Amino acid sequence: MSPIGVDEWVARSGERHDRGSGPLESLRRLGDRVGWWQRLAVLALVGFLFGHIGANGFQQTVAFNAVIYAILAVGLNIVVGWAGLLDLGYVAFYGIGAYGFALLSSSAFGNLMQQTGGVQLPAYASIPIVLVFAGLVGLAIGLVSLRLGGDYLAIVTLFFGIAFAEVVNNVDPAHLGGPDGITSLNPIQGLGGAIGSTIGYYYLALIVLIALMAGLHLLDASRTGRAWRAVRDDPLAAQVMTIPVNAVKVMAFSFGAIVAALAGAIFAAQQTNVFPTNFQSPVLILIYACLVLGGVGSIAGAVLGGVLVTVVQQMLASPTDAGYLFYGLIILALIIRVRPWRLLGAMLAAIVAFGFAARAIVGAISHSAIAGSTGSVGWIGSALRHYVIVPANPMSYGNVLYVLLICALVGIVRLKGIWRLIATVPTVYFGACCWEARLSVDPAITAQIMIGAILIVMMAVRPEGLLGARRVEII
Amino acid sequence: MAPLLELDKVSLAFGGLRALHELDIHVDEHEIVSVIGPNGAGKTTLFNVITGIYHPGGDIRFDGKSIVGRAPNRITQLGIARTFQSLRLFLNMTVKENVKAATYGSTHATPIESILRLPRARREEREVNARAEDVLGFFGQRLQGYRFDQPAYVLSYANRRRLEIARAMATGARMLLLDEPAAGMNPNETHEITELIGRLRDERGYTILVIEHDMHVVEGISDRVVALDHGEKLTEGTFHEVANHPGVIEAYLGRNPEVLQK
Numbered sequence: 228m229s230p231i232g233v234d235e236w237v238a239r240s241g242e243r244h245d246r247g248s249g250p251l252e253s254l255r256r257l258g259d260r261v262g263w264w265q266r267l268a269v270l271a272l273v274g275f276l277f278g279h280i281g282a283n284g285f286q287q288t289v290a291f292n293a294v295i296y297a298i299l300a301v302g303l304n305i306v307v308g309w310a311g312l313l314d315l316g317y318v319a320f321y322g323i324g325a326y327g328f329a330l331l332s333s334s335a336f337g338n339l340m341q342q343t344g345g346v347q348l349p350a351y352a353s354i355p356i357v358l359v360f361a362g363l364v365g366l367a368i369g370l371v372s373l374r375l376g377g378d379y380l381a382i383v384t385l386f387f388g389i390a391f392a393e394v395v396n397n398v399d400p401a402h403l404g405g406p407d408g409i410t411s412l413n414p415i416q417g418l419g420g421a422i423g424s425t426i427g428y429y430y431l432a433l434i435v436l437i438a439l440m441a442g443l444h445l446l447d448a449s450r451t452g453r454a455w456r457a458v459r460d461d462p463l464a465a466q467v468m469t470i471p472v473n474a475v476k477v478m479a480f481s482f483g484a485i486v487a488a489l490a491g492a493i494f495a496a497q498q499t500n501v502f503p504t505n506f507q508s509p510v511l512i513l514i515y516a517c518l519v520l521g522g523v524g525s526i527a528g529a530v531l532g533g534v535l536v537t538v539v540q541q542m543l544a545s546p547t548d549a550g551y552l553f554y555g556l557i558i559l560a561l562i563i564r565v566r567p568w569r570l571l572g573a574m575l576a577a578i579v580a581f582g583f584a585a586r587a588i589v590g591a592i593s594h595s596a597i598a599g600s601t602g603s604v605g606w607i608g609s610a611l612r613h614y615v616i617v618p619a620n621p622m623s624y625g626n627v628l629y630v631l632l633i634c635a636l637v638g639i640v641r642l643k644g645i646w647r648l649i650a651t652v653p654t655v656y657f658g659a660c661c662w663e664a665r666l667s668v669d670p671a672i673t674a675q676i677m678i679g680a681i682l683i684v685m686m687a688v689r690p691e692g693l694l695g696a697r698r699v700e701i702i
Numbered sequence: 703m704a705p706l707l708e709l710d711k712v713s714l715a716f717g718g719l720r721a722l723h724e725l726d727i728h729v730d731e732h733e734i735v736s737v738i739g740p741n742g743a744g745k746t747t748l749f750n751v752i753t754g755i756y757h758p759g760g761d762i763r764f765d766g767k768s769i770v771g772r773a774p775n776r777i778t779q780l781g782i783a784r785t786f787q788s789l790r791l792f793l794n795m796t797v798k799e800n801v802k803a804a805t806y807g808s809t810h811a812t813p814i815e816s817i818l819r820l821p822r823a824r825r826e827e828r829e830v831n832a833r834a835e836d837v838l839g840f841f842g843q844r845l846q847g848y849r850f851d852q853p854a855y856v857l858s859y860a861n862r863r864r865l866e867i868a869r870a871m872a873t874g875a876r877m878l879l880l881d882e883p884a885a886g887m888n889p890n891e892t893h894e895i896t897e898l899i900g901r902l903r904d905e906r907g908y909t910i911l912v913i914e915h916d917m918h919v920v921e922g923i924s925d926r927v928v929a930l931d932h933g934e935k936l937t938e939g940t941f942h943e944v945a946n947h948p949g950v951i952e953a954y955l956g957r958n959p960e961v962l963q964k
Contacts, residue, residue, distance in 0.1 A: 446816055453799055453802055453803040456792065456794065456803075460792040460795065461791070464791070465803070467784060468804040468807075470775055470803065470807070471775050
């Protein structure tokens with residue numbers, strides 16, 4: 228063994244850094260030991276088994292949406308994660324795919340073509356047309372934005388995205404349907420007839436997703452993938468190293484557009500209708516949330532992010548599931564962060580004791596202050612009924628408590644050591660009260676707050692995302 | 703024999719600032735030419751006009767072909783590759799990928815061929831892999847083995863400089879432009895770089911134009927030295943001719959006020 232010089236030491240700093248701990252890291256190391264296509268096969272197997280275990284209709288819809296978001300995130304990863312182009316018009320390509328499919332597979336063109344039936348192309352003809360069209364639009368947007376970088380590119384593409392939503396909303400309602408959208412689309416014709424069920428579209432989307440993951444993995448390891456990542460890291464150096472930067476950027480835009488359009492076409496066929504609201508900025512933000520949560524630059528991360536965000540969103544829509552998610556995340560965070568387990572036990576006991584004490588004191592002062600009912604139903608609600616403080620009219624109380632909770636959270640991250648642990652006890656209790664009094668009552672708002680909170684925590688704990696690789700910026 | 707690289711009255715101005723003025727420089731095949739000059743003399747600008755980042759007036763011919771106005775990636779494909787003074791690696795890519803990325807211009811597989819792993823894509827990938835291992839092997843053990851799959855940002859400063867040279871070699875160029883290859887290195891590493899530049903020419907047949915401030919390096923490697931100041935060529939010749947030229951001494955040390963008054 229030769230002695231390790233300074234040079235070696237510096238060189239291995241990355242290795243030492245990679246040797247992180249935690250369940251995610253061990254999972255990643257386990258994953259590294261098997262080949263990528265074996266991992267993909269496992270994923271495909273899990274996906275198909277899910278369809279076979281007899282999921283109910285609601286679960287099938289959630290699963291279908293999860294796969295659609297995974298496809299969208301994988302496509303966005305090409306543009307943002309690999310080529311490093313902040314494309315905020317991405318959702319428009321999703322819309323172009325959906326509307327393109329809708330126009331070609333319904334009677335929307337009925338009057339224009341002088342025939343009552345409209346165009347009514349079969350899916351094997353209409354989808355390729357839509358994909359080529361989306362690719363060309365991506366090419367055009369890419370060409371227009373070639374000279375733009377960073378913030379400018381983001382704003383210009385955002386305008387493109389907004390313009391698309393405005394066009395389908397306001398221009399040519401006779402064909403595009405305006406706010407009413409286009410309805411009664413033809414289903415996609417499979418080998419054994421039309422796909423008529425959600426689970427059928429789930430399988431179709433899953434096949435598309437698996438094929439995309441395999442294809443993009445191979446592309447990532449090829450000259451094209453390397454060129455994209457080189458352009459992201461240093462466009463000038465890439466240009467000097469024989470990479471035609473402009474062509475490579477436009478290609479990334481086009482590829483992303485095609486993937487998004489494919490997701491749009493499948494989504495439209497499953498829904499059998501398209502509405503402008505399905506392709507507006509909130510959807511764009513969700514797709515970005517998927518990618519950021521999963522890990523920018525990682526295909527597996529994009530898929531994981533797509534599934535997680537969709538499932539979290541659906542759980543938050545139902546009060547019972549939302550309660551599981553909220554309390555589950557708190558307990559999970561405590562288990563991960565508080566060691567050793569004796570301390571964890573003491574903390575949980577303290578949280579329980581603090582709650583009952585606080586409720587007893589408040590109840591002694593004013594009985595009406597604890598007279599309200601919990602927002603959660605089911606066993607969580609009955610378990611917490613005699614624990615949390617919820618007044619008879621919880622609305623304004625809940626709002627104040629929410630503000631206090633935010634203040635407590637801001638304060639808690641500034642504390643160190645034992646003081647942080649002590650402050651955690653009332654904060655968790657505040658959180659439970661706030662949830663029961665206010666947050667669980669308004670699921671639509673709470674969903675946004677929770678996804679935001681998850682991303683904030685992610686940024687602090689693991690800025691590279693769940694499966695992303697750590698990245699350095701060039702100084 | 704015509705020189706490999708020939709600059710003919712090359713001028714470049716940024717607004718009112720004359721960065722380069724009617725510069726004539728030539729580099730013969732298998733020659734090592736050093737460019738020296740004080741800060742702001744126009745050395746890096748010279749590299750930028752040769753590699754097509756700026757488009758100058760005058761003419762630049764490489765291997766008999768004019769390269770003025772061509773895109774940087776085309777010029778590199780014609781055979782001139784460079785390194786950067788402020789290191790510009792693809793930091794988030796692995797060591798091997800950094801080198802492979804520079805082979806983009808000499809490979810032709812389309813994305814579809816790459817996805818389907820068609821014969822041309824597979825053959826090119828094999829060639830690119832072999833080429834990457836070959837150029838990294840030129841630097842001995844330093845960029846070998848476990849280093850292949852490490853991200854470039856974990857490399858030490860000196861190894862980043864070596865990787866930049868490896869990346870330039872992988873483009874398939876005949877001529878290398880090295881921008882301060884010894885900057886920020888300790889005396890040992892500086893000595894090593896001096897040897898390395900000699901080996902690049904002797905073993906691999908490269909023609910080399912190098913910007914360097916370290917006069918030991920310049921003395922050790924140069925067949926010829928060109929001195930620049932204020933974008934103009936002060937003089938050129940052997941190291942000792944240039945080092946003793948009054949204009950060069952003046953550019954580096956300043957003028958004697960008494961001489962100025964005469």
